[in-house]
Structures are given as structure tokens and as C-alpha cells.
Amino acid sequence: MFILAHLSDIHLAPLPRPNPSELLSKRGLGYINWLRKRRRVHRADMLARVVADLKARKPDHIAVTGDLVNLSLTSEFAPACAFLAGLGDANAVTVVPGNHDSYVRSAETLALQHWADYMRGDNNENFPFVRRRGPAAIVGLSTSLPTAPLSATGKLHGDQLARVADILAALGREKAFRVVLIHHPPTEGAHHFRRLRDADKMRDALKACGAELVLHGHHHESSLVWLPGPEHRIPVIGVPSASGSPDYHDDPGGYNLYEIDGEPGAWRCTLVSRGWHRDDRRITELRRQPLMG
Known part of the structure; x- marks a missing residue:
């Protein structure tokens, strides 16, 4: 059995003190929001507990679907790289970036500069990339x-859209267990200012070419939506913010495990959600659900 772990929306705290010049942009509003609310929502102690629980499960690979930082301050990226190194080396951890990881145009390339080893395919390709793990x-x-x-x-x-369709189709012909990592979910119904703008085209690619799992973050909540595929429905799965406080309305900190077994053409996969239980005030198994097989 191969165990894939999935966590997202790290929003690493504490936030470094910004330079005044860095706040003369969208970051200024983000910093006010951090001071008013988000510094209490995203807690370093919660993140440490979630990561310790995840590592105790000894997954074979870890997927991180973005938003490691908060305002894309230059000083945020090195600590985020250290956080990734604490999860595992670049062969054991795969990352895709989120909207907070390119918060302003001046920071657009910083994530790739700092975390490139975690965001590169087996053939050194950039997005879309493919990594074979188990x-x-x-x-x-x-x-x-x-x-x-x-x-x-x-x-x-x-x-990316044209290339990912070709990649998924080719992997489908091999009957590989295809896991798509994306920050914004390609589902319907997202708020206009939080949506994936080409979600309809991504859904078309999935419907035509298929996938076994689509894993995302962005909404800070545990979710499961099924999309149509060419041969079977495709589970599209979101996780809470890994640093989320249990004292706010979003789902508190947690992550998912995917237990993958079987063989090409006859895969089996079980979803295991682990996270902070509001009543017991501890991290525990919250859900176990077969997805296929």
C-alpha cells in the first residue's frame, strides 16, 4: 500500500515585520487583515501539532497545495523553504503554489526561486510537471x-491547459493512478473573487481525459465533490488550512491521507481525514471513506 498525505494553506506564522515600502501595494490591505484577524486564525502551534501527527503516520509522499506564505514578503520564502525541508526532502514532498505565494507582481517568481526543487518534474519540467512516486x-x-x-x-x-490534457490522456492509456495537484478547485460555485477563472476548461479536460484524484486547497475546508470523467467519476478533494485555529468558523487544522492499493485498471483508494476535533480538542481520525475499488 502506498500512502499519500495532503496538506494545504500553511500560512506560516509568525509573519515577519514588513518593510514600509512593501506595504505600498496590495500587501498593505493584507497586512491590516493579518493584524485584525488572520494572525489569530493561523497558529504556529496548531501547525506544529498537525505536522507531528502527519509525520507519525509515516506517509510515503506528501503533497502541499499552496499558500505557504501570507503576503509574499521577501522574508517569508526562506522560512517556508525550511518548513518544507522539515517535512522531507524534495523527492518526498511535492508542492504547487497558491495565490498568497504570488501575492503581488514583484513577488511573482519568488516561490519558484526558493522552492524549485519541490515544484519540478522527474524530467526537470515546470508546470505542468509529472512525478512518479510508487x-x-x-x-x-x-x-x-x-x-x-x-x-x-x-x-x-x-x-498548462493544453499540456495537462495531453499528459492526463497519456497517463490514462498507461492506466496510471493519476493525482492532480492544484490550489484553486476546478469545481463550480466558488465566490466570484475567489474562483478559478478557467475552471470550466479544466473540468472539460478532466471529463475528456480523466484522473483518479484531484487535490486542492484555497477554501480552508474539508470537501469532496465528484466530477464526471470518461470512465468513472473523479473525486475532487479539499483540506482545511493546516494551521487553522479551532476557534474560528473555518474547519480547524487537518490533513488527508490517501491509501492507494491495487493494480493498473483495478485501483483501490481510501480517504482518511485527520484533524482537530472541536469537542475532544485533539487531532484524531475524522473520516474514513472508500473512493474506489
């Missing part, structure tokens, strides 16, 4: 782009 063919996508103030939308920039 039975899983991990397909990494980037929806991370600078946006206007009060906007947190994403888009599959460049030629």
Missing part, C-alpha cells in the same frame, strides 16, 4: 498569479 503519477499545476486588491482568483496560465 503507483502515483503526480501532476502539478499552477494557478498562482498576482491579482488586484480584494481578489484571490487563479488561472492556469501559459499553455
Whole structure:
């Protein structure tokens, strides 16, 4: 059995003190929001507990679907790289960026500069990239782009849409267990200012080419939506913020495990959600659900 772990929306705390010049942009509003609310929502102690619980499960690979930082301050990226190194080396951890990882245009390339080893395919390709780990063919996508103030939308920039369709189709012919990593979910119903702007085209690619799992973050909540595929429904799964406090309305900190077994053409996969239980005030198993097989 191969165990894939999935966590997201790290929002690493504490936030370094910004330089005044860094706040002459969208970051200024983000910093006010951090001081008023988000510094109490995203807690370093909660993140440490979630990571300790995850590592105790000894997964074979860890997927991180973005938002490691908060305002894309230059001083945030090195601590985030140290956080990733604490999870494992670049062969054991795969990352795709989120909207907070390219919060402003001046920081658009910082995530790739600092975390490149975690965001590169087996053949050194960038987005979309493919990593083979056990039975899983991990397909990494980037929806991370600078946006206007009060906007947190994403888009599959460049030629990712055309290329991911070809990649998924080729892997499908091999009957590989395809795991798509993306920050913004390609589902319907997202708030206009938080949506994936080309979600309909990504859904078309999934419907035509298929996948076994689509893993995302962004909404800070545990979710499971089924999308149509060419041969079977595709589970699209979100997780809470890994640093989320239990004292606010979003789902508190947690992560998912995917127990993958079987063989090409006859895969089995079970979803195991672990996280902070509001009543027991501890991290525990919250849900176990077969997804296929």
C-alpha cells in the first residue's frame, strides 16, 4: 500500500515585520487583515501539532497545495523553504503554489526561486510537471498569479491547459493512478473573487481525459465533490488550512491521507481525514471513506 498525505494553506506564522515600502501595494490591505484577524486564525502551534501527527503516520509522499506564505514578503520564502525541508526532502514532498505565494507582481517568481526543487518534474519540467512516486503519477499545476486588491482568483496560465490534457490522456492509456495537484478547485460555485477563472476548461479536460484524484486547497475546508470523467467519476478533494485555529468558523487544522492499493485498471483508494476535533480538542481520525475499488 502506498500512502499519500495532503496538506494545504500553511500560512506560516509568525509573519515577519514588513518593510514600509512593501506595504505600498496590495500587501498593505493584507497586512491590516493579518493584524485584525488572520494572525489569530493561523497558529504556529496548531501547525506544529498537525505536522507531528502527519509525520507519525509515516506517509510515503506528501503533497502541499499552496499558500505557504501570507503576503509574499521577501522574508517569508526562506522560512517556508525550511518548513518544507522539515517535512522531507524534495523527492518526498511535492508542492504547487497558491495565490498568497504570488501575492503581488514583484513577488511573482519568488516561490519558484526558493522552492524549485519541490515544484519540478522527474524530467526537470515546470508546470505542468509529472512525478512518479510508487503507483502515483503526480501532476502539478499552477494557478498562482498576482491579482488586484480584494481578489484571490487563479488561472492556469501559459499553455498548462493544453499540456495537462495531453499528459492526463497519456497517463490514462498507461492506466496510471493519476493525482492532480492544484490550489484553486476546478469545481463550480466558488465566490466570484475567489474562483478559478478557467475552471470550466479544466473540468472539460478532466471529463475528456480523466484522473483518479484531484487535490486542492484555497477554501480552508474539508470537501469532496465528484466530477464526471470518461470512465468513472473523479473525486475532487479539499483540506482545511493546516494551521487553522479551532476557534474560528473555518474547519480547524487537518490533513488527508490517501491509501492507494491495487493494480493498473483495478485501483483501490481510501480517504482518511485527520484533524482537530472541536469537542475532544485533539487531532484524531475524522473520516474514513472508500473512493474506489
